[in-house]
Amino acid sequence: MMEEFASESDSDYTSYWRDWFISSRGNEYFCEIDEDYLTDRFNLTGLNTEVQYYQYALDLITDVFDLDCDDDMRETIEKSARHLYGLIHARYIVTTRGLAKMLDKYKKADFGKCPRVFCRSHPLLPMGQTDAPHQKPVKLYCVRCEDVYNPKSSRHAAIDGAYFGTSFHNIMFQVYPALVPSKSAERYIPRVYGFKVHAAATLIRWQNSQRADMLRRLRKLEVESGFKEDMGGDDLDEEEDEEDELGADGQGDAMHVVG
Amino acid sequence: MMSSSSGTPESWISSFCSLLGHEYFAEVSEEFIEDDFNLTGLQTQVAMYKEALEMILDVEPEEDDEDEEEDDDEEDESIEGVERMRHGERRNHSRIASDLSVIESSAEMLYGLIHQRFICSRAGIQQMSEKYELGHFGVCPRSHCEQARTLPVGLSDIPGEETVKLFCPSCLDVYVPPNSRFQTVDGAFFGRTFGALFLLTFPEYDLTKRGADVMAGARVPEDDKEMLNGMYRRNIAPSLGRARIYEPRIYGFRVSEVARSGPRMQWLRDKPNDVSELDEARRFAEENPESDDDDESMNLNGRPVRRLRQRRRNGAGGGSPMETNGAESEL
Numbered sequence: 243m244m245e246e247f248a249s250e251s252d253s254d255y256t257s258y259w260r261d262w263f264i265s266s267r268g269n270e271y272f273c274e275i276d277e278d279y280l281t282d283r284f285n286l287t288g289l290n291t292e293v294q295y296y297q298y299a300l301d302l303i304t305d306v307f308d309l310d311c312d313d314d315m316r317e318t319i320e321k322s323a324r325h326l327y328g329l330i331h332a333r334y335i336v337t338t339r340g341l342a343k344m345l346d347k348y349k350k351a352d353f354g355k356c357p358r359v360f361c362r363s364h365p366l367l368p369m370g371q372t373d374a375p376h377q378k379p380v381k382l383y384c385v386r387c388e389d390v391y392n393p394k395s396s397r398h399a400a401i402d403g404a405y406f407g408t409s410f411h412n413i414m415f416q417v418y419p420a421l422v423p424s425k426s427a428e429r430y431i432p433r434v435y436g437f438k439v440h441a442a443a444t445l446i447r448w449q450n451s452q453r454a455d456m457l458r459r460l461r462k463l464e465v466e467s468g469f470k471e472d473m474g475g476d477d478l479d480e481e482e483d484e485e486d487e488l489g490a491d492g493q494g495d496a497m498h499v500v501g
Numbered sequence: 502m503m504s505s506s507s508g509t510p511e512s513w514i515s516s517f518c519s520l521l522g523h524e525y526f527a528e529v530s531e532e533f534i535e536d537d538f539n540l541t542g543l544q545t546q547v548a549m550y551k552e553a554l555e556m557i558l559d560v561e562p563e564e565d566d567e568d569e570e571e572d573d574d575e576e577d578e579s580i581e582g583v584e585r586m587r588h589g590e591r592r593n594h595s596r597i598a599s600d601l602s603v604i605e606s607s608a609e610m611l612y613g614l615i616h617q618r619f620i621c622s623r624a625g626i627q628q629m630s631e632k633y634e635l636g637h638f639g640v641c642p643r644s645h646c647e648q649a650r651t652l653p654v655g656l657s658d659i660p661g662e663e664t665v666k667l668f669c670p671s672c673l674d675v676y677v678p679p680n681s682r683f684q685t686v687d688g689a690f691f692g693r694t695f696g697a698l699f700l701l702t703f704p705e706y707d708l709t710k711r712g713a714d715v716m717a718g719a720r721v722p723e724d725d726k727e728m729l730n731g732m733y734r735r736n737i738a739p740s741l742g743r744a745r746i747y748e749p750r751i752y753g754f755r756v757s758e759v760a761r762s763g764p765r766m767q768w769l770r771d772k773p774n775d776v777s778e779l780d781e782a783r784r785f786a787e788e789n790p791e792s793d794d795d796d797e798s799m800n801l802n803g804r805p806v807r808r809l810r811q812r813r814r815n816g817a818g819g820g821s822p823m824e825t826n827g828a829e830s831e832l
């Protein structure tokens with residue numbers, strides 16, 4: 243996979259604007275959209291109404307811009323080009339080639355690593371919370387804990403989430419299921435001098451019962467849960483062994499009251 | 502020895518706390534350090550303990566020279582800095598450099614271990630609460646926590662095992678601090694107890710509040726003070742629950758649980774819609790009206806594994822979910 247797209251120079255064409263764009267500081271989340279993709283009008287359906295000076299902006303992206311204009315106009319078109327690139331990007335990254343490029347960046351952890359301690363620096367993927375532009379900034383998705391995090395840098399936090407969309411990161415793991423890491427029930431348990439905090443401990447027990455219910459559902463359907471600890475081995479925190487065991491059979495409600 | 506611009510020399514403690522990466526540290530009071538009881542057991546934890554302690558307290562090492570006494574008589578505020586510097590230089594000459602660096606690193610280790618205890622003391626946790634209000638410990642990176650304030654914690658009380666982490670009371674999880682400069686700070690200098698003790702010590706902080714409201718010291722409102730399991734109900738993991746769980750979707754369609762890449766971790770961010778479901782003691786009484794909460798009642802389902810657990814629990818805690826000041830009696 244990696245070698246296949248490692249080289250951008252298969253064609254003798256140099257993508258001047260796009261090279262500049264993806265190597266600009268703060269644009270690390272973007273991959274380079276292929277020339278072929280950009281020049282196929284079908285891929286751009288509907289975008290002409292989304293950006294001002296659409297044709298000039300597209301010309302700029304594809305390095306054929308040759309309008310003689312003043313700086314203000316140039317800046318307006320430049321801004322439109324960045325927005326247009328983002329909107330095309332959202333479509334491109336769910337294509338086979340786009341997914342592969344993003345996978346490459348994911349493997350290099352270009353999007354950062356999950357800040358959750360028990361995810362052990364698992365790489366993140368960028369995502370939008372909506373597909374409509376100008377609504378919500380980009381967030382980062384961790385497939386290990388299945389949660390959403392804020393980018394660390396304010397430069398990244400200002401990027402429009404629509405440039406990545408709500409589906410891309412989920413499609414990635416559907417297309418490459420082998421990328422889904424094994425899940426872990428390992429977690430933080432607040433303690434005071436070794437004693438669990440009652441309010442937190444009761445919630446954790448309740449959550450564990452939710453997990454046990456889910457595992458039971460999956461087992462019934464003979465679907466692999468993805469938990470390493472599932473089926474027999476219980477390498478959960480040994481102090482947690484009064485909880486619903488992943489290996490034990492189901493009907494464990496009575497034991498929650500035990501504590 | 503560093504000097505501040507005003508001319509008065511900065512103490513070892515305040516210069517340690519002002520180092521880059523040391524933003525989470527409280528300034529341990531000399532009073533706390535001078536009470537031997539607080540240092541119990543630390544003598545064996547660091548090399549050159551006495552010298553390290555002297556360094557932390559800015560105490561001049563005892564010397565035999567007579568002439569030093571004379572200098573001391575003349576000391577006043579304005580020349581103290583100069584004096585200290587001179588003493589510092591002399592120390593450099595009288596001690597071999599390798600000793601000094603051993604003492605310096607011992608002092609940092611010793612300070613960290615004292616700090617772990619200090620921030621769990623009345624004065625220390627008070628100081629940490631001021632830092633919390635001022636936002637010195639940062640915010641939770643989880644999107645649904647919406648910038649909830651975090652607390653520095655250790656995952657171990659033993660130095661050298663883990664670096665400092667941030668505990669979010671809003672989602673009850675721990676995170677790696679965003680800046681790499683904290684990745685050299687030992688988590689044991691904050692310890693396993695501080696984070697949870699903070700919540701139990703300051704139950705009045707309104708954990709649903711953010712930003713400027715926290716800065717202003719927002720407290721749980723008088724009309725919402727219902728308690729549950731030793732905490733105000735509204736403060737129980739306010740950023741968890743149905744509405745704050747990520748639902749993966751592809752083109753608007755939810756990814757099913759049974760899909761290979763389907764959701765498996767939602768329980769981690771879940772919370773009952775009605776938190777009174779978490780009132781285990783009450784639920785137990787309701788579900789087992791006959792029982793008087795004794796040992797026999799725990800065996801009603803009869804599974805050996807449960808009886809085993811039960812027996813063990815009886816040994817430790819007497820068979821009912823005991824709580825003392827919000828802490829459970831199980832280790």
Ligand SMILES: [Zn+2]
Pocket residue numbers: 356357358361364384385386387388389
């Ligand atoms: Zn994660």
Ligand SMILES: [Zn+2]
Pocket residue numbers: 641642643646649669670671672673674740
């Ligand atoms: Zn949080």
